[in-house]
Amino acid sequence: MLFLALILATILNDKTIKYRGIFRTAFFLPAVTSLIAYTILFKMMFSLDGFINGVLLNVHIIKSPIPWLLDPFWAKVTLITGLTWRWTGYNMIFYLSALQNIPEEIYEAAKIDGANKVKQFFYITIPLLKPLILFTAIMSTIGTLQLFDEPMNLSQGGVTSATIGPGNSLLTLSVYVYNLCFKYMPNFGYAATVSYAIVLIVALLSIIQFKLMGDKK
Amino acid sequence: MKKNYSINRILVYVFLVFTFIVSVFPFYWMVAGMTNSAVDVIKGKMTFGNQMLSNITTLFTTYNMVRILFNSLKVTGFTVLGILIVSSMAAYGFQIYSSPAREKVYGLIILFMMVPFIALMIPLFRLIVKMHLLNTHSGLVLTSIASVFIIFFLRQSFKAFPYEIIQAARVDGAGEFRIFFSIFIPSMKSSYAAAAIYSFMASWNAYLWPLIILQTDKQKTVTLMISSMSSAYFPEWGVIMTAIVIATLPIIIVFFGFQKYFVQGMLGSSLKQ
Numbered sequence: 127m128l129f130l131a132l133i134l135a136t137i138l139n140d141k142t143i144k145y146r147g148i149f150r151t152a153f154f155l156p157a158v159t160s161l162i163a164y165t166i167l168f169k170m171m172f173s174l175d176g177f178i179n180g181v182l183l184n185v186h187i188i189k190s191p192i193p194w195l196l197d198p199f200w201a202k203v204t205l206i207t208g209l210t211w212r213w214t215g216y217n218m219i220f221y222l223s224a225l226q227n228i229p230e231e232i233y234e235a236a237k238i239d240g241a242n243k244v245k246q247f248f249y250i251t252i253p254l255l256k257p258l259i260l261f262t263a264i265m266s267t268i269g270t271l272q273l274f275d276e277p278m279n280l281s282q283g284g285v286t287s288a289t290i291g292p293g294n295s296l297l298t299l300s301v302y303v304y305n306l307c308f309k310y311m312p313n314f315g316y317a318a319t320v321s322y323a324i325v326l327i328v329a330l331l332s333i334i335q336f337k338l339m340g341d342k343k
Numbered sequence: 344m345k346k347n348y349s350i351n352r353i354l355v356y357v358f359l360v361f362t363f364i365v366s367v368f369p370f371y372w373m374v375a376g377m378t379n380s381a382v383d384v385i386k387g388k389m390t391f392g393n394q395m396l397s398n399i400t401t402l403f404t405t406y407n408m409v410r411i412l413f414n415s416l417k418v419t420g421f422t423v424l425g426i427l428i429v430s431s432m433a434a435y436g437f438q439i440y441s442s443p444a445r446e447k448v449y450g451l452i453i454l455f456m457m458v459p460f461i462a463l464m465i466p467l468f469r470l471i472v473k474m475h476l477l478n479t480h481s482g483l484v485l486t487s488i489a490s491v492f493i494i495f496f497l498r499q500s501f502k503a504f505p506y507e508i509i510q511a512a513r514v515d516g517a518g519e520f521r522i523f524f525s526i527f528i529p530s531m532k533s534s535y536a537a538a539a540i541y542s543f544m545a546s547w548n549a550y551l552w553p554l555i556i557l558q559t560d561k562q563k564t565v566t567l568m569i570s571s572m573s574s575a576y577f578p579e580w581g582v583i584m585t586a587i588v589i590a591t592l593p594i595i596i597v598f599f600g601f602q603k604y605f606v607q608g609m610l611g612s613s614l615k616q
Contacts (some may be wrong), residue, residue, distance in 0.1 A: 134362065137355055151602075152363050155370065158598045162566045163587045166573045167369050170384060170580060177372070177389070200389040213402075215366065243351070272459045275550045279570050300461045300551070307465060308555065314465055321462035332457045 128208045157216035161275040169261040198295035224258050229252035264335045274300040376584030384580035398585040415564040422546040425488030434497035456491045500534040536604040565590045
């Protein structure tokens, strides 16, 4: 997701590309939709006789419909696809605004030295954006750890049934805490312990981030 | 060499257009789904149908959409207003009034930004139950008006405000509230707009917290209703699509209306270092 966002940002930063504004707006659009809305849209598109399977069958990529939301593995794939769709544009905006601060001269010098676009991307863009890439990576990790809305609504009857996704394959930490409190026998003590585990993980990641950000200054 | 270059160019455009379609397609599908019956939606029918009117009627009669929209608007409106007053005053205080303990307290508050909501959920829930605010909208609004993120974001942008102006106003005999409301807020409009848009989004799309504390149908917000509609045994997908369109519309309107502030609000202050 982050890599895709980075590529898109690099392309859109090129001033010779036409209709940059339209592309930028379109890529950012997913980031404004409500989590529930897009999750339910994806749930419908990935249903057994739904749109995605229809397209894939028609162009003969697959022979039989993929049980997207009925199989633990494919359910995860669906969730990841959804997350990528929702957050790529959001991260792209971060990169784009950072790229605009990189002086043009660096790229020109590289061009004279014989570096092509791909080399420029790997040897100039990525190293210069490293702090930001780290920042977005950690933010994404923290966000994904706390995932709640998506698994809850992607799974069949998530709000009421005992398992999340086929064979609990979509169970995240947040959903687990919610289940402990409100779905099974209410066990606030144990749920609080689990949530402390999440706090610890997040705190650890934040400390790492602060350390690395501090190095920059 | 020249030819090679243009092939690359075409590949780049193909990639861009492909991503464009992937990004925008669900929106198109959402609107198309609004006009189709449940069976057609689940089969992935892509063209427009003629069920739009019946979908809308069902939504407003069976599911009491007016009431639910009103709920959502009420909660969102009060939350945004509350955040703008409470959190911006906090940010103002942290920035303008100096005291030896200021930075320590501020650091402590910022630390709370790292605590994931799921960890606060249980104590907050107990608190709300004890205060008899379960199933009320005030429970929802009160817990969200002191937003650490907004305090952080606003203080970061308040740093640009020249302190001399406040001193000058004091010399001229203006009271502290007068300085805040008639000098400070008007000159910080764009920061307030960004903060308002951010909190509007967060509040309109909120799901987990409303799900916990609003347990009666009468109090439900739009997100809760969509979620419960889709987990029914026989979900009426066409009607759900209509509800999703209605839920997404305000944000899209805000997005296109205030694109500049919107992006600023979403990126927050992380870029202003």
